[in-house]
Amino acid sequence: MTSNIRYKSRIPVKTEDSMEEKQYVGFATLPNQVHRKSVKKGFDFTLMVAGESGMGKSTLVNSLFLTDLYKDRKLLNAEERINQTVEIIKHTVDIEEKGVKLKLTIVDTPGFGDAVNNNECWKPITDYIDQQFEQYFRDESGLNRKNIQDNRVHCCLYFIPPFGHGLRPVDVEFMKALHEKVNIIPLIAKADCLTPNEIKKLKDRVREEIDKFGIKVYQFPECDSDEDEEFKQLDKELKECTPFAVIGSNTVVEARGQRVRGRLYPWGIVEVENQSHCDFVKLRNMLIRSHMHDLKDVTCDVHYENYRAQCIQEMTSKLAQDNRMESPIPILPLSTPDVDTEKLIKMKDEELKRMQEMLNKMQQQMHDKDQ
């Protein structure tokens, strides 16, 4: 909870005296005005979880958001799973806390990595992410932008099994396929089957391999130079702790006189929220209490913009290749488009759209006539 205290001290303390202060105009209230509107509207966040079955994904999500999203889930057995393909399933839940409303969407990917042949099993996932980008791009470019629904995936928790010696080929390929489309946060799942030493070795190995294979996982933004030492220290510890080794639990046990979420073993009780047992608290604080907004920003400013730029480039190169359109003005191949060529492209695109519409109308008319 240290982060909360730190932020509070930043709000300018307004006493009656300072209100009467000569130079006080009043626009220091601007952040409050912004936040008042956001509180009214509420926030949304889309979180994807990926990893093989049985890694504890659902349990972790329930633990993070203190919900029970998977009450009526039916687990398939091995036979039923033979023909299962990777599915994309969305769960939406509205959570309210201290007047702040959050519409949380969890995107689940059952079937990932479960088959015998897992070639390209990430494709449905990348397709899904692209689809959300595309839908947003269409909406954003459309005429009526009043109620755009933002279904873009803000963060993907990737569960690495604790049983191996580092990243497996499927882990590497998955992360490389997605690292430029979504913020990936790799996690070591079911960390309660490892001793502290084993965890350290595994983390070092995973970090090394992530570097080696050039995987771009989500980077925590740099600390501001004006942050206090305590915060900088916490931030440093957070960064050195990745990938987080997590444990989740759907059950409440009695430990040290308190009721906590945990797992009861004959040899002891594992407490989910005990920082010496696992990194769950670090993950939760990072994901929800300090970096949720940044995750959304990076999705909008980096991943989405990359997608959009790529999309526009593809559209324009398609126009260039399409010889059926008689273009009175030759369209030049684009390397760095300037404003004039941009205008041209937009003009051509609109023209194409209109022509297509007219064609459709004529076809419809002819079809009606034939009836």
Place this chain on the structure above:
Amino acid sequence: ISHGHGGSHSSSGGSTLLGYIGIDTIIEQMRKKTMKTGFDFNIMVVGPSGLGKSTLVNTLFKSQVSRKSAGWARDEKIPKTVEIKSVSHVIEEGGVKMKLTIVDTPGFGDQINNDNCWEPISKYINEQFEKFLKEEVNITRKKRIPDTRVHCCLYFIPPTGHCLRQLDVEFMRRLSHSVNIIPVIAKSDTMTIEERQEFKQRVRKELENNGIEFYPQKEFDDDMEDKSDNDKIRETMPFAVVGSDKEHQVNGKRVLGRKTAWGIIEVENPNHCEFAQLRDFLIRSHLQDLKEVTHNIHYETYRAKRLNDNGGLHPISSNDTQESNL
């Protein structure tokens, strides 16, 4: 590999929460971010010269921010056509940095023949929309598009005490659909309280009769809370203001005011004039909303119109004759 798209299970209406997740901290995260990036605010002042526009703006922001303070002579010649002159300052308060731009319109309403004197203003407003639109459709977009769009237009009504002039009606009628207009009665210390009330009532009636929707527009009230807040404001508008950048001693305190032989008019005294109300409304409660209405409504209207006009981004000309490509 085909993939099924499973339906969304909506378990809404709050789940059984045990303990604290920490969702409300997102407000702090947002606040920290916005404080870092700072804000832009662009305000335009329109009215014939001598109505105290520059003084009022300086009084509002408690700094020398108007064009006149940037070293122009007070008795400069009235320009032959309406000019658009903008001046920007970065002001800071309570850790919040604001880039404030005042757009002045000298020459408005000053000529003998004021026909179409609103056109340069309309053109300027549309040019800022166009600038923003161009940035928005670019392939590589800036993270934060610089916002020069006019968020608010303070329209100065001369305190004739009778009714609105033809020019006032024409201007507001034409521009209320592209910018947030806040009409103010300038130099209101020429009227008694009763004269002021009557004048305001007449002005409000005339605005209504001419279908002029000034800010805050009724149609954009979000919910009942907004509506009741804004109704109260709408019933007090137009604010009757007095501006001053000189201080005087009143009852042992130093206040901004105008000293006359019959007394001192205190600018921030709600019994004397409505400056304080205007300031609170404009800066302390509706600043963000002014920007949002500009972005979500006026800008969107402009954008929709541009996209509909026979495709493509043609350069703006004042005599826009669009020919069909088909």
